């Protein structure tokens with residue numbers, strides 16, 4: 343992504359696209375229900391779970407399980423977009439200089455619609 347925001351490419355927008363019904367988020371939410379301190383999931387799923395768990399813990403448990411999972415998807419997508427700008431000096435510079443925007447959005451697997459109203 344650092345190449346993408348640098349000359350000669352300098353892409354104007356990086357889209358962090360989450361998606362509804364995400365398996366990694368679903369696994370993490372279910373893992374946290376079993377053990378709120380550690381959602382430990384099998385094998386490489388555990389890497390995702392450890393990244394998603396701190397975000398999932400901040401999302402209020404509301405609505406149906408699917409609604410809750412999609413609220414975590416949304417929060418996680420925002421966190422990934424914000425983390426990208428925070429962690430990468432090159433991307434941060436491109437954002438500060440206004441040559442690149444980092445945008446969070448969520449793809450709805452059921453309807454095919456993309457929700458662009460996700461603040462990064």
Ligand SMILES: [Zn+2]
Nearest residue numbers: 361364365366
């Ligand atoms: Zn997913």
